[in-house]
Amino acid sequence: MFEKRRCHFTHIFELFVRYIYAIIVITFSIAFSIAGNITSDKELVNDVKEASGIVMSADSLAVLAVVGVLLLLSLIMLLYCAFKWRYTFVSAEENTLIYESGKFIKKRVAIPFEKINTIDMGRNIFERLVGTCRLKIDTGAYSQRQEKNNAEMNLVFSLKEAEEIRSFILSRAELDSRAEDIEIGKTTVAAREPEWVIKAGIGDFVLYGLxxxxxxxxxxxxxxxxxxxxxxxxxxxxxxxxxxxxxxxxxxxxxxxxxxxxxxxxxxxxxxxxxxxxxxxxxxxxxxRFYEFRVAREGRNVIVRYGLITVKNYTLQVRNIHALIIKQNVFQQMLGRCSVEAVCMGFGDEKTETALLLPIIKTSDLNKLLAVILPEYVTEMNAHPKNKVGIYFHVVKPIIIWGAILAGCCVACSYISGVSTLVNALALVLFAAVIVSGVLSYKNTMLDWNDNVVSVQNGGFKKVAYRIRSDAVQEVQIKTNVIKKQFGIGSYYVHFHGPRMNNTSISKNISNQFFTELARSVED
Amino acid sequence: MEFQRVDKKAKTKWRFSRIIALIFAVIPFAAIVLAIFYGIGADEGSETMKIIGWIAAGIIVLVQLLSIFIYPPIEYIQWAYMIAPDRIEIKKGIFYRTHTVIPISRIQHVAVTQGVLQRPFKLSTVQIHTAGDVMEIQELSTDVAEEICSRLQKRVNVKVEEKNAAEAMKQSGAESEV
Structure with a gap:
């Protein structure tokens, strides 16, 4: 339990700079669009030139007035920021965290500790200069205005204070399940450096970039x-x-x-x-961006820390991680590297945010690393016997469709002189890409499940593998059509519960005899 | 458990709603398409564009006519749902068929809705909300829909209690082991 606290006072200036920046961007974009419209008309350009000449030669008092108004506006803005800072508090009661803001329009948010899903500590360059830290607290509730207001609480404190609040919340969040650990948790979480499982080096980044x-x-x-x-x-x-x-x-x-x-x-x-x-x-x-990337498992949490200019430090609760997404593009497939993201409730509902777990690792090390961080998700992707018919739908069908489209384009363009060679060349490249993509997607399509995890894998050039916790799966679907039914195959859709609406993983053209078995395994 | 069909009145309802769509949406759309092709034809002064326009408009209307006269009986045969003790299964589609399985324990809540066109036929739709998605069983008679809704609600409660009890058992077992 702690008393009402305000943010660090430097937050005023940060807010101020943010507002000014937003205003500058808006003004410039408006100015550009107006200028763009004007310059398209040559007579108008001359008019504007004359007009601007008048402004320039006019009384310097006018310029002073403009500058004065701007200064006054920014002063008002600064006062508003200070006002906002003055009336924003965070406090904690027995088992809720309370966030209050506003003097005239009051807002009070009470978040029970057990509902807090993620605690995210980030520091951008300004915050590092003045020694503060941004604390984001998120419950992962869906809201109507999600676009506008993502994290439930987004405040700036001095680094020490932020650490204190974080460890306090962490110890409280686990209150119901680990009552005896509170005291230990309170002292250890803040003091001890976690045991980092993976530390990314420069070599990894070179590979990542390549x-x-x-x-x-x-x-x-x-x-x-x-x-x-x-x-x-x-x-x-x-x-x-x-x-x-x-x-x-x-x-x-x-x-x-x-x-x-x-x-x-x-x-x-x-x-x-x-x-x-x-x-x-x-x-x-x-x-x-990923300078000193480190991941650690500590009790029921996974801790991730990285960054050179903007330092990111987030804590994911294992019970809120519903799935892992393992991504490999075509080069990474060739070199045997992959990157792992977590689908975590309360994290990543902002569009730019992904809960990156492992930026780039050897695919052969994946299970070894997961065994330390998230042992629940260790599976050997042991594909169920693939239906060979799938190859018709993955490879032959796109070849026929794309072949027809590209041939049509080539024929159509052969009447236009000069372009024909280029179009033919492009068509050839595209056709080759279609074949390679088809073969890869046939190779990559897999479906497997055990008691804990459902694995769904798809994609050609961009291979994506989902490992979904069985109890996060909401429903399973199989889609077939008249032709596919004759061949006994179908596309599997596994819907799971994630921070955004409609999280679906798809595995196409797999034998439809596994469906009942998969549905059974998800039920319990 | 057997798969069950939707209400028999569904066929009439589908035909009725599609005839309305034909009059107010499909025929105007076809007319616009025809007008566009006639416009192009007039610019170029050729008859082929007009013929293509008639074919395009004809296809658009024909598809809707098919969905009025031919599809409803097929849909009626192929649409099915089953409410088993531990799961709900829904089958849908004519050419592209979907088979969905929702475990009962994942259901968040169940709702019954009735559209304007459903009201004269005393039909309703059951919406099954899971976390992050909604599945629908359409065109059930209102009585059946409401009965399913309350039955599901009860079963969800039972299932959740069972799950909680099992978890409590598991936890106490783990504690006693420790």
Whole structure:
């Protein structure tokens, strides 16, 4: 039990900076959109130039007035932040945590300790400079306004105070189940450094960067950047086009004259260069973001800590972890690496948040590591005998469908001169990708279960394996159609309870004889 | 336990609601499609576009006519539900068939709803809410729906109590071992 506490006073300035930043972003985006509309009309541009000239040459008093108003506004904002800070309290009673805010519009939230699901401690660069820490407390309740208000409590304290509150809540949260441990828990949790199971090093990040396929992301960023530049510098665009056009013409000319193989080679080189840039970028980004990644199991909690600039420190209660998601992209499949995320109630209901458990590990080490962190989820994926017919639906069907579409595109484009070679080359690459993806997805599709865990695995280039706790499974579904029924196969849908609505894992085109058995195993 | 069919009046209800959809949604949509093709045809001055337009509009109406006259008996045969002591099973679909199993212990609550078109036929829908998803058994007669609702509620309570008792037993067993 503790008395009413306020946040650390530096929280005022953090709030202030956040508001100012939001206002600047909004103002700039409005200004840009207006400017964009104006510059598209050349007469208007001249008008604006004249108008702005008038402003510039006008009395400097006007400028002063504008600056004064802005200063006054920010002063009011600062006062508002201070006011908000002054009337925000957190306190604890016998078995509830109480959060109060507001003077005129009062809000009081009472959270029973046993309902608290996750405690998340994060520090961004500002908070590290002033020695504070952001404490997020979440119950994982669904709410109508989930988009707006994610964590139930999101406050900033000095580091020491945050640690105190955290260990207090942790000791209380387990009150009903481990009554005798409270005293020990209170002293040990704060003082002792947990036994870290895994510590990620630089080598891991290099591998992570090399295997994370953010190539497409970069590709889109480049395109978006081009469009953005085009938007703000529309005046330059015409001149730039005049400059670039001869090269574009030369390039299309070259493409139409060179063979398919050369075009393919060019595309490959372009792709490789993009991949290289994005890899370097991802390695640096990963090294900063996941700096000193550590995971530990302590009693009923899993503790995760990482970060160089923004330090993340979250505690997941094992009983709230409903599933593990093991992800592998195509490069990671080749190198035998995977990353593991936890589906944890009360965590990850914010869109940008994922409860990352293990950023990159050897697939062969997975069960060994899980045996220490979460022994409940250790299973050998022992696929039930696959129905060979599945290969028709995984490989042959996409080949026929995509083959027809691509052939149609090629035929249609053969009437347009100059583009034909490029389209043919693209179609070939896509067709190869379709075949590889089909084979991989046939290979990766698996379904297995034991008393504790249901494993569902799917995906071609992006292989995703779910390990779902049996009692978190809400319902199982099998979908077939007339043709699939003849072959005795169906697609399995396993719905489970997670922080967002509709968590579903799918395993396609597997023999339908396992369905009753799977349903039975989930029931008890 | 046997699978049970939905109410016999469901066939009439499906036909009725689909005829309404045909008049107020499908025919206007088909007309718009036809108009668009006629517009393109007029621009190019060709007759083929008009023919394609008639075919497209015809297909749209034909699909709805099929769902009025042919599908209801098939749906009636293929839609089924079963409420076993420990689970609920629901089967649905004509070409794409879905078979769902919900363990009774996962049910959060059960609700009975009645739409405007269901009311004249005295039909209702039973909604079964689990954590994070909703499954429906549609077109049951209101009496049956309400009976199922109360029966499920009772069974859920029994199941939860059983589960709690089993857990208590387990815990006391573990404690005595210690």
């Amino acid at each position: 295997t994370s396929s953010s190539v497409w992301k970069l590709f889109w960023i480049i395109i978006a950047g081009i469009f953005f530049v085009a938007e703000i510098a529309q005046g330059f665009l015409d001149e730039a086009l005049n400059l670039v056009m001869p090269y574009v013409e030369w390039a299309t000319d070259m493409i139409s004259r060179t063979s398919i193989i050369l075009t393919l080679l060019g595309m490959l080189i372009f792709f490789l260069i993009t991949a290289l840039i994005s890899d370097v970028w991802t390695v640096i980004w990963a090294a900063i």
